[in-house]
Amino acid sequence: xxxxxxxxxxxxxxxxxxxxxxxxxxxxxxxxxxxxxxxxxxxxxxxxxxxxxxxxxxxxxxxxxxxxxxxxxxxxxxxxxxxxxxxxxxxxxxxxxxxxxxxxxxxxxxxxxxxxxxxxxxxxxxxxx
Numbered sequence: 001x002x003x004x005x006x007x008x009x010x011x012x013x014x015x016x017x018x019x020x021x022x023x024x025x026x027x028x029x030x031x032x033x034x035x036x037x038x039x040x041x042x043x044x045x046x047x048x049x050x051x052x053x054x055x056x057x058x059x060x061x062x063x064x065x066x067x068x069x070x071x072x073x074x075x076x077x078x079x080x081x082x083x084x085x086x087x088x089x090x091x092x093x094x095x096x097x098x099x100x101x102x103x104x105x106x107x108x109x110x111x112x113x114x115x116x117x118x119x120x121x122x123x124x125x126x127x128x129x
Contacts (some may be wrong), residue, residue, distance in 0.1 A: 012109055019107060024098045030092055035087030040080045048076035 032038070047069060 009109065011104075017102075017105070020102065024094075024102075027098070028091065029096055031087065031090050035083055035090070037084060037087050040084050040087075044077060044080050044084075045073055046076055047072035048079060
């Protein structure tokens with residue numbers, strides 16, 4: 001019994017932590033890939049859906065194409081920036097949750113002992129009353 005407890009503690013604080021960190025790394029990779037963050041950063045100022053106007057020979061068509069191309073780039077920038085922000089928020093939530101679960105994992109083996117001591121204290125107080 002005692003040997004299995006030592007073996008469990010060794011696994012809990014060594015191998016299991018490495019596996020957990022590998023899983024957390026996979027979740028990070030998935031989140032970055034899901035939101036296509038590297039691609040969004042590379043194409044941040046590309047026109048939305050690559051919609052551009054060709055310039056004509058007159059000044060009016062040249063100005064019209066310039067305004068439309070600028071608006072298309074602005075819309076593309078806003079859409080990509082929104083997706084990037086949502087991706088960074090998801091990474092932040094993942095990081096905070098990952099750190100919280102990591103801390104809980106470190107404290108988890110002590111929970112049964114604390115609960116047993118609390119139960120014994122409550123029982124001893126009930127007997128004294």
